[in-house]
Amino acid sequence: MSVIEIKNVSKSFGKNQALCDVTLTLQENCIYGLLGRNGAGKSTLMNIINNRIFADSGEILIDGVSNRENDKALGKLHMMSEHLLYAPALKVIDMFKAGACFYPEYDMEYALRLSEEYKLNTKAKLQKLSTGYRSVAKIINALACNAQVVFFDEPVLGLDANHRDMFYRQAIEKYNARPATFVISTHLIEEAAGMIERAVVIKDGKLLLDEDSETIRSMGYSVSGRASLVDEFTKGRDVMNEETLGGLKTAYIKGNRTQADIPSELEVQPLSLQTLFIHLTNS
Amino acid sequence: MKIKKLISLLLAAVCLTACAQIPPVKEPVPTEQQKTVAPPEGGWTAEELMSVTYFDGIELCYPLTLRDLGPVYSCSTYTVGANEGRPEYVLMKENGAVYEEATYGYIFFESEGRDINADSKISYILSTFFNINGISANTPVSEIEKALGAPDSIVDANDNMSHYIYTDSETGKDLMKLYVIKSEELVLSAEILL
Amino acid sequence: MSKQGFISSYKYQLRRVILMPVLSVFATVATMLLFVGLINYSLEGKFSFENAGSSVLDLMAGFMLFVYSCIFIQEFMNTGAANGVSRTTTLIASMASFFTSSAVCSAVVSVLSPIISLISGGDMSVFFLELLYGERRFYMFYGENAFVVRIRFFVMITFLCFLCAAVGMAFSAIFYRLPKKGNIIFSVILLVICFFGYPITNIMLEKRGIDLDEILNKFFDGVGRLFGMAHVNGSMAGNCVQGVFMMFIFAAVCGVIAWLFVRRANVKPAPIRGE
Numbered sequence: 001m002s003v004i005e006i007k008n009v010s011k012s013f014g015k016n017q018a019l020c021d022v023t024l025t026l027q028e029n030c031i032y033g034l035l036g037r038n039g040a041g042k043s044t045l046m047n048i049i050n051n052r053i054f055a056d057s058g059e060i061l062i063d064g065v066s067n068r069e070n071d072k073a074l075g076k077l078h079m080m081s082e083h084l085l086y087a088p089a090l091k092v093i094d095m096f097k098a099g100a101c102f103y104p105e106y107d108m109e110y111a112l113r114l115s116e117e118y119k120l121n122t123k124a125k126l127q128k129l130s131t132g133y134r135s136v137a138k139i140i141n142a143l144a145c146n147a148q149v150v151f152f153d154e155p156v157l158g159l160d161a162n163h164r165d166m167f168y169r170q171a172i173e174k175y176n177a178r179p180a181t182f183v184i185s186t187h188l189i190e191e192a193a194g195m196i197e198r199a200v201v202i203k204d205g206k207l208l209l210d211e212d213s214e215t216i217r218s219m220g221y222s223v224s225g226r227a228s229l230v231d232e233f234t235k236g237r238d239v240m241n242e243e244t245l246g247g248l249k250t251a252y253i254k255g256n257r258t259q260a261d262i263p264s265e266l267e268v269q270p271l272s273l274q275t276l277f278i279h280l281t282n283s
Numbered sequence: 284m285k286i287k288k289l290i291s292l293l294l295a296a297v298c299l300t301a302c303a304q305i306p307p308v309k310e311p312v313p314t315e316q317q318k319t320v321a322p323p324e325g326g327w328t329a330e331e332l333m334s335v336t337y338f339d340g341i342e343l344c345y346p347l348t349l350r351d352l353g354p355v356y357s358c359s360t361y362t363v364g365a366n367e368g369r370p371e372y373v374l375m376k377e378n379g380a381v382y383e384e385a386t387y388g389y390i391f392f393e394s395e396g397r398d399i400n401a402d403s404k405i406s407y408i409l410s411t412f413f414n415i416n417g418i419s420a421n422t423p424v425s426e427i428e429k430a431l432g433a434p435d436s437i438v439d440a441n442d443n444m445s446h447y448i449y450t451d452s453e454t455g456k457d458l459m460k461l462y463v464i465k466s467e468e469l470v471l472s473a474e475i476l477l
Numbered sequence: 478m479s480k481q482g483f484i485s486s487y488k489y490q491l492r493r494v495i496l497m498p499v500l501s502v503f504a505t506v507a508t509m510l511l512f513v514g515l516i517n518y519s520l521e522g523k524f525s526f527e528n529a530g531s532s533v534l535d536l537m538a539g540f541m542l543f544v545y546s547c548i549f550i551q552e553f554m555n556t557g558a559a560n561g562v563s564r565t566t567t568l569i570a571s572m573a574s575f576f577t578s579s580a581v582c583s584a585v586v587s588v589l590s591p592i593i594s595l596i597s598g599g600d601m602s603v604f605f606l607e608l609l610y611g612e613r614r615f616y617m618f619y620g621e622n623a624f625v626v627r628i629r630f631f632v633m634i635t636f637l638c639f640l641c642a643a644v645g646m647a648f649s650a651i652f653y654r655l656p657k658k659g660n661i662i663f664s665v666i667l668l669v670i671c672f673f674g675y676p677i678t679n680i681m682l683e684k685r686g687i688d689l690d691e692i693l694n695k696f697f698d699g700v701g702r703l704f705g706m707a708h709v710n711g712s713m714a715g716n717c718v719q720g721v722f723m724m725f726i727f728a729a730v731c732g733v734i735a736w737l738f739v740r741r742a743n744v745k746p747a748p749i750r751g752e
Binding site: 050051071076086 | 482485486552556558560561562563564565740741743744747
């Protein structure tokens with residue numbers, strides 16, 4: 001099992017500071033949600049961890065060993081990225097066979113079974129697949145490789161709702177059958193929220209949040225009801241966001257709800273990850 | 284284990300690249316250091332003549348093979364006609380540039396066709412690059428008798444060419460033929476029959 | 478580098494690269510034979526392979542390895558990066574896989590050459606290496622066993638192809654490392670050197686009274702001496718072991734050059750047509 005320590009990692013592309021002094025530890029056997037707005041630095045961080053690009057400063061340790069040009073460390077990782085790193089003319093089945101070459105515990109049967117479920121033509125060339133099916137092929141490859149840490153960078157890019165649902169289900173099944181660390185970077189936070197055990201939020205290249213789901217849920221709550229009642233309740237409280245629909249209002253409030261004296265006319269819900277994310281990254 | 288076997292095979296193959304039976308290049312002997320002797324009274328034998336004969340500076344011997352000349356010289360794969368019924372080959376020298384060969388004479392061998400190799404006895408050699416007991420191309424005719432003794436016969440090949448023929452004192456067969464240009468009274472080339 | 482990483486990379490790369498150069502050699506030879514047949518048919522009325530030559534087949538195989546190493550290195554780097562293998566391991570595995578491919582290509586060339594000579598009814602065709610190290614018939618003429626001579630040339634052609642592949646790797650590594658603008662500038666520089674380098678340098682040196690041809694001759698003589706070639710030895714036969722050794726050394730140098738360029742290169746995904 002693997003622990004990844006990211007220590008004071010910074011990276012810039014020209015004048016653009018993509019990552020600024022990020023320090024983070026990815027524990028073993030956990031599903032992480034790596035969240036951030038466009039250009040926050042999520043893909044940059046994952047690429048650095050996977051030795052695809054190099055940090056300007058800082059280091060990445062995998063089980064205490066630097067990841068830089070280190071096969072033993074890198075062999076524990078697999079990253080499903082937005083970009084296709086295989087030869088475009090390669091067939092899907094050949095991509096699976098390549099994965100089987102590199103990862104000793106690659107499950108070819110599982111890969112073929114998933115291909116059937118997704119109705120993926122394994123004899124098709126990668127460049128001939130649609131964007132969605134290319135993502136499907138990469139997802140299957142990532143799930144079948146049985147690496148100790150698997151990174152998913154925008155896994156559901158181009159996937160329809162059915163395929164997205166299948167992905168979340170299969171990822172959880174895989175995780176339950178064979179615990180590993182999954183790091184999922186996605187913009188569809190609500191969909192993925194159910195499977196994320198720990199959220200890492202990056203904003204403008206800096207680490208903003210690194211908390212487990214329970215803690216996140218206890219960081220706030222939402223109250224819904226008649227607008228006047230909601231306004232009454234929210235006076236003097238730290239309101240993150242409000243939504244109004246006719247005479248009804250929903251307010252998202254920061255703070256521990258067990259301590260709040262909430263009127264019975266108002267409906268109380270735990271804070272969603274997406275709401276917290278929007279609040280954190282907007283302010 | 285498979286890799287070790289493959290590496291061993293590869294090393295063995297590389298070693299085979301080294302197993303060349305090509306003799307080292309012979310350094311030519313400078314003219315001033317080339318051996319000369321007084322011509323024997325009864326005439327030359329093949330061995331005596333070859334001991335004072337240099338081809339392009341290379342000391343010759345009897346019997347003579349291409350291996351004795353060294354790997355600078357080779358013969359053509361084709362024949363350039365027949366001389367007295369024997370196929371004649373071009374004697375070539377590597378000219379210092381890639382794949383550029385110069386003709387240095389004509390030879391034929393005791394064996395024929397596919398049997399010919401570097402160890403085949405040369406039975407005839409015609410060239411302008413001889414130095415036979417001090418007689419080489421452009422040597423005046425007047426020097427011939429002093430160096431080689433009187434020829435056994437002088438035959439006019441044509442209006443401008445004479446052959447000074449020397450026979451083997453043991454076998455009585457023709458041993459050497461000097462080609463002389465009558466008008467200039469100079470030696471042109473020599474033919475040695477072994 | 479890890480053993481697992483090296484073996485995985487080597488297996489993957491070999492699967493990708495072993496057949497292409499060989500098939501290219503076959504295709505070229507088959508095309509040549511077909512054309513000769515058609516020309517003979519049009520000139521003499523019969524479809525025959527007479528006068529079909531297969532000279533410098535080894536150089537052609539080397540050229541194929543050069544081309545394929547240029548094409549495949551980017552793919553190998555990306556695939557290695559996609560599957561948790563370091564660039565160093567990928568490069569070392571590439572050297573090994575291209576060496577294996579060179580050996581296979583060399584075996585094909587060694588077999589094809591006498592076959593073509595047989596069906597064309599001509600003399601044994603000449604390899605490029607024979608022009609530099611002495612002809613096969615010359616070695617056999619000196620009493621060498623035909624098998625030994627064939628093994629010698631098999632090894633030499635293998636290393637020639639390997640050197641060509643390594644040179645391709647070095648070029649490809651430079652292109653992999655440089656950004657788009659850098660690639661364009663580098664390509665332009667290469668083209669200028671290839672087409673205008675000699676005349677421009679000649680004119681510049683002539684003004685200073687320096688003969689470029691003399692310098693080049695000395696340079697090529699030096700190269701010949703370094704590689705143990707025949708013509709600088711003043712012999713029909715070169716030093717084959719020295720030649721093989723130097724080809725290996727130069728291939729290793731090319732490998733090091735390639736490594737120096739890729740070790741800090743960001744992964745460059747290949748573009749997908751239409752995107």
